Amino acid sequence: xxxxxxxxxxxxxxxxxxxxxxxxxxxxxxxxxxxxxxxxxxxxxxxxxxxxxxxxxxxxxxxxxxxxxxxxxxxxxxxxxxxxxxxxxx
Amino acid sequence: xxxxxxxxxxxxxxxxxxxxxxxxxxxxxxxxxxxxxxxxxxxxxxxxxxxxxxxxxxxxxxxxxxxxxxxxxxxxxxxxxxxxxxxxxxxxxxxxxxxxxxxxxxxxxxxxxxxxxxxxxxxxxxxxxxxxxxxxxxxxxxxxxxxxxxxxxxxxxxxxxxxxxxxxxxxxxxxxxxxxxxxxxxxxxxxxxxxxx
Numbered sequence: 001x002x003x004x005x006x007x008x009x010x011x012x013x014x015x016x017x018x019x020x021x022x023x024x025x026x027x028x029x030x031x032x033x034x035x036x037x038x039x040x041x042x043x044x045x046x047x048x049x050x051x052x053x054x055x056x057x058x059x060x061x062x063x064x065x066x067x068x069x070x071x072x073x074x075x076x077x078x079x080x081x082x083x084x085x086x087x088x089x090x
Numbered sequence: 091x092x093x094x095x096x097x098x099x100x101x102x103x104x105x106x107x108x109x110x111x112x113x114x115x116x117x118x119x120x121x122x123x124x125x126x127x128x129x130x131x132x133x134x135x136x137x138x139x140x141x142x143x144x145x146x147x148x149x150x151x152x153x154x155x156x157x158x159x160x161x162x163x164x165x166x167x168x169x170x171x172x173x174x175x176x177x178x179x180x181x182x183x184x185x186x187x188x189x190x191x192x193x194x195x196x197x198x199x200x201x202x203x204x205x206x207x208x209x210x211x212x213x214x215x216x217x218x219x220x221x222x223x224x225x226x227x228x229x230x231x232x233x234x235x236x237x238x239x240x241x242x243x244x245x246x247x248x249x250x251x252x253x254x255x256x257x258x259x260x261x262x263x264x265x266x267x268x269x270x271x272x273x274x275x276x277x278x279x280x281x282x283x284x285x286x287x
Binding site (some may be wrong): 014017023026027030031032053054056058060061062064066068069070072074075078079080081085089090 | 117120121134205211219234244267272
C-alpha cells in the first residue's frame with residue numbers, strides 16, 4: 001500500500017446514498033445540524049471517499065467566499081448621509 | 091414589515107435602537123446592496139433608503155429580535171420593488187422563471203463537478219467574486235445570505251418570504267451553478283478536471 005492510500009484508510013469509493021449524505025453534510029456546514037453533527041461528520045468522512053471530497057470542497061468554497069467577497073468597503077460618506085436624512089425626518 | 095405596531099418607542103429609545111442595533115450592520119448591508127446592483131451609487135441609495143425605512147417603521151421592529159435579518163428583509167424588498175424596476179441591467183433570469191423551474195424541493199444531490207479543493211484554494215484573484223456575481227440574482231442572494239452573512243435557513247426564509255425547503259433547494263442549486271463556474275476557471279488555470287479526461 002502506498003503512502004497516499006494508507007492515509008486515506010479503507011474508504012468506500014462510491015456512496016450508496018449520495019443525495020442524502022451530501023444534503024446532510026451541506027446542512028452541517030451551514031450550521032443547521034447541531035446535535036451530533038461532529039460524530040456524523042467523523043464517521044462519514046472516515047468511511048466514504050465521495051463524502052470526504054464533497055465535504056472538503058464545500059468547506060473550501062465557503063471559506064474562499066467569506067474571505068474574498070466581504071471586502072467591499074463602505075463609502076465613508078454613507079453613514080453621514082444617512083444620519084443627515086434621519087435628522088430631516090425627526 | 092409587520093403591520094402590527096407592538097409599542098411606540100420614545101425618541102431616546104429610537105435613537106438607541108438605530109445606533110446600537112441598526113448602524114453596526116452598515117458594512118454587511120452595503121456589501122449586499124453592491125452585490126445586488128453592481129453599482130456604487132445605486133448601492134448607496136439602496137442602503138440609505140433601507141435605513142430611512144427602518145427608522146420610519148422602527149415601531150414595528152421588536153427589540154431583542156434579529157435586527158440584521160429585519161434590515162436585510164427591508165433591503166431585499168426595496169431592491170425588488172424600487173430598484174429592479176428602474177434597473178438599467180435587466181435581471182438575467184426572471185423571478186417567475188426561477189420560481190417555476192427552480193423551486194422544486196426535489197434536488198438531485200448526485201450532480202457534482204469534479205472540482206478540486208486545491209484549485210479552489212488557489213483562486214486568490216477575483217475568480218470567486220466574479221463567479222458569484224455571474225449568478226442570477228436569486229441564486230446570488232441565497233449564497234450571500236448564507237455563506238457571507240451567516241444567516242440560518244429559517245432567517246433566510248423570513249428575509250426572502252419563501253419556505254425553508256425552498257431555501258435549501260435554491261441554495262443547493264446556487265452552489266452547483268457556482269461550482270460549474272469555478273470549474274471552468276480551474277480549467278483555464280490549468281487544473282485537470284473530469285472533462286479533460
